[in-house]
Amino acid sequence: MSITPVCVGIDVSKAYLDIFDPLAGYFRIENTISAVSAFVSTQLVQGRFVVFEATGCYDRVLRLGLEAAGVAHARVNPEQARDFARALGRRAKTDAVDARMLADFGRALAPK
Structure with missing residues (x-):
């Protein structure tokens, strides 16, 4: 038996990353090195599978x-x-809809 990881969907744009986590909900961060560094160091991505276009x-x-x-x-x-x-x-x-759809895509299809 395998356990499916929680899939986080991220809609990427020039200025922002719109993020949907099924456990934490929807939120937005800036698409900058400092914001991404802070985000990837949180529990919100550790042990999760992230999907983005x-x-x-x-x-x-x-x-x-x-x-x-x-x-x-x-x-x-x-x-x-x-x-x-x-x-x-x-x-x-919309950005929020796309982020959620990407999380669903990851959960349903488990892309490589």
Whole structure:
């Protein structure tokens, strides 16, 4: 028997990271080295699996911060994430909705 980790979804934009954790809820941090460093050092990501869309240069700070902290994560193709949302009938497109959808994507599909 395997235990599925809690999946955290993060919607990445140039200025902010919108984060949905099923245990902690929704919150937003700045997409800066200092904010990401503080975030990855918290209990909110330790032992969790983080899923975010590949956004070119905007996800770099997050990706490097997660790697440095040893946090399991998947950088997924935005088209696959959008197809997943469509398959669930989710048409709304906001940062909070996208973050939650990415958490659901991670839980349902366990991307590598």
